Amino acid sequence: MTVATSNIVIETTAHSRQLSMRQTIAMAKRSTIELARQPALIAPSMFFPIFFAVLSASSFSKTTAIPGFPKVESFMQFALASTIVQGVLFGSVTGAAALATDIENGFFDRLLLAPTTRTGILLGRLAGSALFGLFQSAFFLTVLVPFNAPISGGIPGALVMVLSGGIVSLAIGAIMSSVAIRTGSAEAVQGAFPLLFVLLFFSSAFFPRETMSGAYKRIADINPISYLVEGLRALVLEGFTFSAVVRSLLVPTVICAAAILFALKELRRKLAAL
Amino acid sequence: MNSSADPIVAQNLVRYFGDVKAVDGINITVKTGEIFGFLGPNGAGKSTAVRMLTTLLRPTSGTATVAGFDVAKHPDEVRRRIGVALQDAAIDPLMTGTELLRLQAVLYGIPQAHMKTRANELLERVGLTAAADRRVGTYSGGMRRRLDLALALIHQPTVLFLDEPTTGLDPMSRMSLWEEVRRLNNEGTTVMLTTQYLEEADQLADRIAIIDAGKIVREGKPQDLKAGVGFPTLLITVPFDQTERAKAVLATFGDMRPTAEGSLGVGLRGGVTVVTDVVRKLDEASVRVQHLEINEPSLDDVFAEATGHRLEGAKA
Numbered sequence A: 001m002t003v004a005t006s007n008i009v010i011e012t013t014a015h016s017r018q019l020s021m022r023q024t025i026a027m028a029k030r031s032t033i034e035l036a037r038q039p040a041l042i043a044p045s046m047f048f049p050i051f052f053a054v055l056s057a058s059s060f061s062k063t064t065a066i067p068g069f070p071k072v073e074s075f076m077q078f079a080l081a082s083t084i085v086q087g088v089l090f091g092s093v094t095g096a097a098a099l100a101t102d103i104e105n106g107f108f109d110r111l112l113l114a115p116t117t118r119t120g121i122l123l124g125r126l127a128g129s130a131l132f133g134l135f136q137s138a139f140f141l142t143v144l145v146p147f148n149a150p151i152s153g154g155i156p157g158a159l160v161m162v163l164s165g166g167i168v169s170l171a172i173g174a175i176m177s178s179v180a181i182r183t184g185s186a187e188a189v190q191g192a193f194p195l196l197f198v199l200l201f202f203s204s205a206f207f208p209r210e211t212m213s214g215a216y217k218r219i220a221d222i223n224p225i226s227y228l229v230e231g232l233r234a235l236v237l238e239g240f241t242f243s244a245v246v247r248s249l250l251v252p253t254v255i256c257a258a259a260i261l262f263a264l265k266e267l268r269r270k271l272a273a274l
Numbered sequence B: 001m002n003s004s005a006d007p008i009v010a011q012n013l014v015r016y017f018g019d020v021k022a023v024d025g026i027n028i029t030v031k032t033g034e035i036f037g038f039l040g041p042n043g044a045g046k047s048t049a050v051r052m053l054t055t056l057l058r059p060t061s062g063t064a065t066v067a068g069f070d071v072a073k074h075p076d077e078v079r080r081r082i083g084v085a086l087q088d089a090a091i092d093p094l095m096t097g098t099e100l101l102r103l104q105a106v107l108y109g110i111p112q113a114h115m116k117t118r119a120n121e122l123l124e125r126v127g128l129t130a131a132a133d134r135r136v137g138t139y140s141g142g143m144r145r146r147l148d149l150a151l152a153l154i155h156q157p158t159v160l161f162l163d164e165p166t167t168g169l170d171p172m173s174r175m176s177l178w179e180e181v182r183r184l185n186n187e188g189t190t191v192m193l194t195t196q197y198l199e200e201a202d203q204l205a206d207r208i209a210i211i212d213a214g215k216i217v218r219e220g221k222p223q224d225l226k227a228g229v230g231f232p233t234l235l236i237t238v239p240f241d242q243t244e245r246a247k248a249v250l251a252t253f254g255d256m257r258p259t260a261e262g263s264l265g266v267g268l269r270g271g272v273t274v275v276t277d278v279v280r281k282l283d284e285a286s287v288r289v290q291h292l293e294i295n296e297p298s299l300d301d302v303f304a305e306a307t308g309h310r311l312e313g314a315k316a
Helices: A013-036 A039-059 A061-065 A075-105 A107-113 A118-144 A154-183 A186-201 A214-222 A224-237 A242-272 B046-053 B075-081 B097-107 B112-125 B141-152 B171-186 B198-204 B222-229 B240-251 B272-284 B299-307
Strands: A002-005 A008-011 B008-017 B020-030 B035-039 B061-066 B082-085 B159-163 B190-195 B207-212 B215-220 B233-237 B264-267 B291-295
Touching: A013 A039, A013 A075, A013 A118, A013 B097, A039 A061, A039 A075, A039 A118, A061 A075, A075 A107, A075 A118, A075 A154, A075 A186, A075 A224, A107 A118, A118 A154, A118 A242, A154 A186, A154 A224, A154 A242, A186 A224, A224 A242, B008 B046, B020 B035, B020 B046, B020 B207, B020 B215, B035 B046, B035 B171, B035 B198, B046 B061, B046 B159, B046 B190, B075 B082, B082 B141, B097 B112, B097 B141, B112 B141, B141 B159, B141 B171, B171 B190, B171 B198, B190 B198, B198 B299, B207 B222, B207 B299, B215 B222, B215 B299, B222 B299, B233 B240, B233 B272, B240 B264, B240 B272, B272 B291
Parallel strands: B035 B190, B035 B207, B082 B159, B159 B190
Antiparallel strands: A002 A008, B008 B020, B008 B061, B207 B215, B233 B264, B233 B291
């Protein structure tokens, strides 16, 4: 079906799938442009993880000799995976806060006024987060690998790590977008950030679970961030094995699928309440 | 699709927010090619009504059809046929005018081949060609409103909703936007305009509905509504301690009318010819008149007569 309004012909159901894809891509492009034009906003998520990696590599280099610590070339090699996860955690908050800002300032209404699929509005925003996650992951590897942090999985392993970083970014972006949709407040999204930081701290991001004990270990054992980091770390330390690839992609994919479903549910709930 | 030829029809439209009844059973019929003004103070329910008519809010009860489609049952059909410029001109400040127009074009399913031409046409139409590649954050309030209008027109809608399009604009920008609205209307677009500015409604609208506390209290052509109020209003300012004496005198010449604080108003039953009598009587009652003015009936008088209070921002 097409709708003619004066001399403009509007594509509708005849190409609805293609049109939805075009709309989602356009919205992903917008969120990417937005991020690129706010360097002050994205710089912390690019440089703080590098700073933490360098600091921990110089401070904890001797911890690699502790019994239970995996065999590594350097602490930097061990920290490679956690740097990616840390960076995309920070970066995803920025994307979700931008969604909340759209809700606050009325731009979201402009999107709702258009004859678009509602899921496309959210998926477009999340696709922007995922692209940023891919970029961040590639950036961290490019900067840190030369500092005695080789990836045993080689270039294929590095590519899977970048892909996994993108999926993690999508997953965290979806979780934080749920907060954005529910509260409609950029402050609330930023306020939820410390919770992510605590989750990261109580995971195996900075030290292997084998070296932990007590409550710290029990929390790390059930903390999903531990499994995200360990999947990526397997590609760094074990090589490009089937098990490492599956672990690095499966965990983030499962979390991502659940998070996107939850975010879409939140969006439907919000729209139903209008 | 509803066979009704009228582009906007609302029947007994009601919207609650919790216990608050924001819109209380309004009925509106807007004819093809009209500019319909929806006039009322802040919080009267104008924007809520527009949000229901543009599918952004579901009515609690009642029905509405826009461009022939029920807003609740066929929202996408309505969205394809309407253009909307909302109250706050919510435009992403990080994007350029061109980028936003192209995004809007994709959202409305305009084929890639037509996007550039359409965006350029609209930028020229609203006088933003020179600023097209600048970020919107650098635009003035008037430029943002004009871009907002261009965005609303991307798919050549048959019905255009403008929610307080000139709030916060300087007089020049306001006049320029009015001109554009008239031009669009002359080209056949039906326009529903909400405003809190009396002059805007008076200048632009073929018909207006006055809304207060969620209810339509008057509806008709501006000139008919003003004629309905009848008498001119005499406004005077007197020293505070002489207010009661002045009121007693004025009441003998007609019904007292609500005014801004510090002044008194009376609808002169005898018309402007009795003004000298009023002044003489006030003098005899030892009331010192500090200021005096006579106003022919205005939409503000219509509003005051219908609601018992003056419209906020009436002088803006």
